[in-house]
Amino acid sequence: MSVKHANDIPAEAVSAGTGTTRQVLIGPDEGPNFAMRRFIMEPGGGMPKHTNSVEHEQYVLRGAATIGIGDKTIEVSEGDVVYIAAGTPHWYSAKEGEPFEFLCVVPNEEDKIELVEEK
């Protein structure tokens, strides 16, 4: 068992993103089946369109963003719950104001990330 505060967990920059950091709150060393991560995107930051080889189960903690999933564009804010199936192209653009923070839970499987070229 463990109890820790999310703010005490080191954040690493997400190289494919802009103004985006990731914290592994509960990793594969602890949870046998899935990992809980927290992403923080500074206002105006985000991630370009990409796919992952694993699904995402997400919960928006703070702030707001425009996100794209498949061919849909959606505004999300605190309390929104997002499910993105493996292989579905998606992107994030954090709104101005406060940082956009969300949890993203993924299975403990290899995650192959591919950027999707904009046409």
Next chain:
Amino acid sequence: MSVKHANDIPAEAVSAGTGTTRQVLIGPDEGPNFAMRRFIMEPGGGMPKHTNSVEHEQYVLRGAATIGIGDKTIEVSEGDVVYIAAGTPHWYSAKEGEPFEFLCVVPNEEDKIELVEEK
């Protein structure tokens, strides 16, 4: 894919608890590997000591509680991250004030719940 607000998802009372409801934010019908649930405990509510046959990965969204895990008693509040291994006895007691809300992610496996008798 899906996007929904947590507050729009039906809440069911947790029969073993007091003043406690559970919402299945992303269930096994949607996520192939794990389920994301939100628990809300009214001030003074909680759950007695019990074990689950699956692990819990939790994130405290709001409010505060005293929780017990194994033989440890811990105060938790917003932003705390809790990992409880399968089979570990644990309990919750929400503090007075605002409701205690947390996410609890579990694998898509049968969850056998057993109450633990207090000596």
